[in-house]
Amino acid sequence: MVGRAEELRFVAAAMRSRSGPRGVVLAGAAGVGKTRLAAEARAEAGRRGMTVRWATATSSSRPLPLGAFGGLLGELGDLGREPAQLLPRAAAALLAGAGRAGVLIGVDDAHLLDELSATLIHQLVLRRAATVLVTVRTGEPAPDAVTALWKDRDLDRLEVQPLSEQEVTTLLESVLGGHVEQASVSRLWAMCQGNVLYLRQLVDGAVENAALRRERGVWRLAEPPRVTPGLVELVATRLGTLSEAVREVVDVLAVHEPLGIGLLTGLTGPDAVEDAENRGIVSVETDGRRVQARLAHPLYGEVRRAAIGQLRARRLRSRIATALADTGARRADDVLRRAVLTLDSDVESDPGLLVAAAERASYLGDLPLALRLGRAAVVAGGGFAAQAIVANSTAFLGPAEEADAELATLTRLAGDDAELVRAAVNRATFLTWMLARVEQAEVVLDEAAAQVVTAGAGMPLVALRAMIDGQLGRPERAEQAALSVLRSGGATDDAVLMACCGLVAALAVTGRADQMGPHVARGAEAATRSTERADFRLPLVALQITGLRLAGHLGDASRIALDCRAQIKDVPIGAQIGCYLVGETELALGRVRTAVRWLREGRAGIERFGDTGGWRYATLIALTRALALAGDVEGAHEALADLDNHRHPGLAFLDPEMVLARAWVTAADGAVTRGIELAHEAAELAGRRGQLAHVVLALHTAARFGDRSVAGRLATLAGQVTGPRAPAAAAHAAALAADDGDAMLAASFALEETGDLLSAADAAAQAAVRHLAGDRRSAGHTAAARAHALAGACEGATTPALAVAARPLPLTDREREIVSLAARGLSNRQIADRLVVSVRTIEGHLYRASAKLGTTDRSEFADLLGITPGRPPAAGRGD
Incomplete structure (x- = not known):
């Protein structure tokens, strides 16, 4: 699929052709942007000095000879006596007044031209008397003279494609005048499928009812956009008149899609399904061994759902749910589909089905759906298993008071050690990461451990302690607890997953990122079988990315972050976490403005989830640093104030990075000496906790600020911390301490190898200053040019070292x-x-x-x- 810019270039080239066809036919479905593209081509022709004659064909002008050109032809004389002169005089009128650049004659919706107008256009093309640009709607009948334009290759034909998701982003940000959340763009694009006309209706309606609004500088959909009357009318026109049988097919798929062809034909009849496919209303696709049908455009379903009454919708859901049950529903997601259909149908609730479906929804990260299914399961008599889903989902979604009450109910329902432990893990998780009450969570774990009598039943309590210790900055305790679980041989999948999170956290911050891989893989495998802790896959991946980032494996960290975001972007809070992960790795790579965009988007969207999981705290740390590096000092101070108000005790292992964020803001303010002091404070904090990888990051930050005192410590750490960052940082610090410009430049290349372009730019900038101070002008200019190029790759980032190199002054x-x-x-x-x-x-x-x-x-x-x-x-x- 070509983009809109490529399409415009194609049109421009076709209109300037001297040897081949001179002009172009723009074809496409209604609303894809043919008229808009034609308008841009008209404007370009006007700028080139061409005389433009433009007409629009309509259904009302079609019965009139030359009706579309009525306003352009003027008086053609007495044609009653000379009918053969009609077309020549009409052509002359259209060509009159042309300058040296020639004439552009265009017709919008040329498939609606009357026969005479179509013949006129055809003759002008054959005579090469003018450049011709026409638009036609794909699939609509057109006069023979119009279809001959491309069938006989007299004009090039371009199938205008719907806008891509990126083009929708560009268009929305231009219209709305600001950053638009990518998850909201994706949602709008999925609904309109790149159709500009549909997009405009969706956006206008969403802005009008505040479903699309600006929050913290980012436009985002706070709720699903409604289908406006204007959009209903547009889609209804596209659908055309439906027979009762085809409407039944559309309504069944509007209620639930996709459906297997066999199931759909059983519900509606094979002839009706074939008719719907032939009309382009239904599309058929292969999914493994299944052949499935879905509506050809998402808005078909939106429009029909708005028109279907509640009673009819319930009846349709009941029929589909029953049919799914009769077919066996062998896939995991079939259980979820059946359960969702039964919620608002007349089918009797099955607590086992509802619990299984809720567990599946939780595994997929759709906590609102898991909560809805879990509550229905509780009402249906699902007992402890159903209440566990309700309590866990509510803990993440809030409000806190309601979650606390649901967790208390879960504890009361516990009937054995396994259920007691499960309830305690749920409550301690909620207290640690949702309410940031770490000490209270540890009391809950202690009390539960004291009550357990069955051997091995308390293993999940130990595993959760490992995870908590890892994220509290207690790596030694986390590692010991995690290994006791992982080496036990009888741990549940949930326990294995939590233990792996704790162990990966310990390895990440203590500088042993090279050992994380097997434990990440084991935790991820356990997550695929986990009934309740599958959502802990996210902290596991985030901790892995942290370890890779600190070690200097930045390419790997970026790849994992992008892959993770692609997997979670469609689930609640997943999109925001994905923005954080990608933004953090973009920042590590030095792409500061790209990082700011991702992190701002994540910050804006995560607000409604409060302190869930501590993701707001992590995002604010990265955003504060990114804004300082991007030169937005005021924005950095605002983010820092926000960060101070939202520190999360449950993620204390990130505290050294919070201090470093403050150091960067302070340095951006011009107080570089204080920035160095803060970098040392971060190093001391990390050192007390054994977080050696963070010590490397902090001391290297001090060196980037110009501190010459850290070389010895970094040299020692280079032998203790794995990964390319530590030795590269040590080499940089040693060169700085020795005042060796050549060694600084060599360190710059080593840092670039890790992917840390901004640190490489700082080292090159410091080399330039050293060389120029020593009157080595050639070497200084070479280093300065390198620093400038790297800063450009870092999207114009600003650091103290780059500032000095850019403005060398005779000052200490x-x-x-x-x-x-x-x-x-x-x-x-x-x-x-x-x-x-x-x-x-x-x-x-x-x-x-x-x-x-x-x-x-x-x-x-x-x-x-x-x-x-x-x-x-x-x-x-x-x-």
Whole structure:
């Protein structure tokens, strides 16, 4: 499928052809954008100086000879005496007044032309008297003279394709004037299938009723868009008049699709199904050994569902559910389909079916559906198993009070050790990651462990402790607990999955990412069989990505993040988590503006889920750092304030990265010395917890800020932490400490090999400064050019090192920092407070810097440093 830009280039080339056909036929279904594409081609022709004559054929003009051209022809004279002159005079009227660039004659909806108008167009093409552009609707009958235009190859024919999802994104952001959430774009695209006319109706209606609204700077669908009357009319026109039999086929599929051909024909009749397929209303596809039918366009179902009454819909669901049961429903998802159909039908509820279906929905990540099915199962008598699904789903979806009540009910229903442990795991999970009450969760686990009497029954409690310890920054305890579960030989799939999460967390942060693979695979395999913890696949993958990112395996981390997002983007909160994972890895690769886009989208969408799983906290850490690196200092401070308000104790292992986010914002403010101090604070925090991979990241951040004191520590860590990041960071720090520009440049190439382009840019920038300071101008310019190119690949990222290289000045690091703060509007007292020195010291540095720069004007400081002066940072910001 070609994109709209390629289609426009094709049209332009066809209209300029000198040897072949001169013009083009744009064909396509109603609403795909033929008229819009033709309008762009008309505008381009006008810019080239062509005279444009444009007509639109309609059903009302069709009975009139030359009706479509009535407004363009003027007075043609007395044709009663000279009928043979009608077409020549009409042609002359259309060609009159043409300049050297010629005439473009266009007809929209040319399939509606009367015979005489069609003949006129055909003759103009054959004579090559004008460039001709016409649009026709695919599948509609047209005059022979029109069809001859492409059948005889007199004109090129282009099948105009519906907009791609990316083109819909571009169009929506242009119309709405801002970033549109990708999950919302995907939903709209799936509904309209790229049809511009349908898209406009959907968007207009969604904006009008606030289903599509702007939240935290991102446009997103807060609820499904409604089918407007205008859209109903458009789709009804497309469907045409339906026989009663075909309407029955459409209605059955509108209630539930896809359906196997055998089942559908049994419900509606084979002739009706074949008729619906022949008319293009139903499409038939192969899924393994099954041949299935679905509606050819999603909006057919939307329109018919809006028209079907509740009683008829219930009757249809009952018939489909019964037919599915009669066929055996052998696939896993058949159970889910049957159960969903029975919810709003007249079929008697089967608690076993409802529980099995709810467990399947939970495995697929559709928690709202799992909750709905679970509640129905409770009413039908599903007991503890049904209540467990309700409690678990409510814990994720809230509200907290309701979830707490459901969990309490689950505990009361527990009849043996296995059910007691299951209830305790559910409650402790809820307390840790939903309510951030870690200490209370540990009490719940202790109390449950004290009550268990059956040997081995308490293994899931140990496994959950491993997972909690891993994410609390207790890697040694997490590893010990996880291994005791994994080596036991009798652990349940749920226990194995939780233990693997804890072990992978420990390996990730302690610098042993090379050992994660088998445990990730084992946990993922257990998740496929898990009845209640399948959603823990996400933290397992997120922890794996963290480990790969910290180790410097950035390509692998990015690939896994993209794959994960593709799998979860259609489930509640999955799209937002996917945005975080992709945004985090894009940031690690240095693509800062792309990262900001993903992370902003994730942040906006995750808001309605509150602190579920701690994903908001993780997203805010990455977003704060990304905004600082993208040069959006104000946005970074806003995100940092948001981050301070939403720290999640259940994800304490990320605290060093939170401190580093603060360090980057502080450095972006110009207080690089304080940024270095914060990087060391992050390293000390991580070191106390044994998170050596985070220590590497923090100390390397200090080196990127210009700290020459970390080389020895990083050299030691390079022998303790696996992966390419640690040795590359150690080499960078050693070169900086030795003031060796050549070694800095070599370190830049090593960092680039890991995929960390922004660190590579910093090392090259520092090399450029060192070489130029030593009057090695050729080497300095080479390094500076490399730094500039890498910064460009990082989408214009800004760092302290790049800022110095871009604006080399005869200042010491300290003088430059003080001048930078002064240029940002801080008073001498504020600078002194920020740097914890005396005002007199600041005055001395400013005096010497002013002498070197030849000015005392702080606005000129800003010009020299390339800083846009703004309001000064508030007291304490960045501290």
